[in-house]
Amino acid sequence: MRGFSKVLAVLLLGAGPGAAWADADHTQTLWTSWSNTTALSRDWSLVSDVQLRSNDDAEDLRNFIVRAGLSYALNPQLRMAAGFAYIDTYRPGSSTLTEHRSWQQLIASQRIGGCTFSERLRLEQRFIERAGAPDTYSDRLRLQGRVTMPLQDRDKPLERGAFAFLQDEVFFHLSHRQRLNGKLFDQNRLYAGLGWRFSPKLDVEAGYLNQLVLGRSVDTQNHALQLQISTKI
Known part of the structure; x- marks a missing residue:
């Protein structure tokens, strides 16, 4: 996965329609997340995260997400994992929609000085409940790049x-x-912010997330404040 960041930059320039950023409907939401890694041995670990996301203007809860999986270290810089995710979408005055996902991923990381660079490739098999339409299945690919720099x-x-x-x-x-x-193209999530490492086993971070979602007829640009806690056991 070395060099993936260059590929990601090309995908961003080519796949994210520039007009959509300007023409999309805008929303403001609050996202919170707790992710955890529990070591089982030197190479094996359990990974999980729980997320809560609000609807527009943070008036009500929109999404509840729980994800869990098993991770294996191929080497100190490369890990693979697979698992399952459960997602509820709440709609005031209407029934809740549920999605089930199985997923597989590779995460590569490296350090240059004090900076940590990570690259993640994730495949998802989505079983989606839809409003006013039959349930459907879809495969999705997610490509993520991240850099963390001590201050x-x-x-x-x-x-x-x-x-x-x-x-x-x-x-x-x-x-x-x-x-x-x-x-x-489904969506793009650009996220930046600040955090504090209390110990090698506890990070707390907060930042701004810009989510562009392409719809069939209307695109949405979501401006989210995201609060995240990451733990290791």
Whole structure:
């Protein structure tokens, strides 16, 4: 996966329609997340995350997401994992929609000075409940790149203290996209912010996330404040 960041940059320039950023409907939401890694041995671990996302203007809960999986370290810089995810979408005055996903991923990481670069490739098999239409299945590809930089000593790996981060993720429909938005490109998430590492086992971060979602007829640009806690056991 070395060099994936260059590929990601090309995909961003080529796949994200420039006009959509300007013409999309705009929403403001709040996202919260807790992710955890529990070591089972030197190479094996359990990974999980729980997320809550609000609807527009943070008036009500829109999404509840729980994801869990098993991870294996192929080497110190490369891990693979697979698991399952459950997603509820709440709609005031209407029934809740549920999605089930199985997923597989590879995560590559490396350090240059004090900065950590990570690249993630994730495949998802989505079983989607839809409103006013039959349930459907779709495969999706997600490509994510992230850089984390310590703010105190930029030449040493971060053990404690403040850090800044920049992250981007691109989503592509691989199958049955005619049942969704009819396009190869699904969405893009650009995320940046600040965090504090309390210990090698606890990070807390907050930032701004810009989510562009292409719809069949109307695109949405979501401006989200995201709060995240990451733990290791």
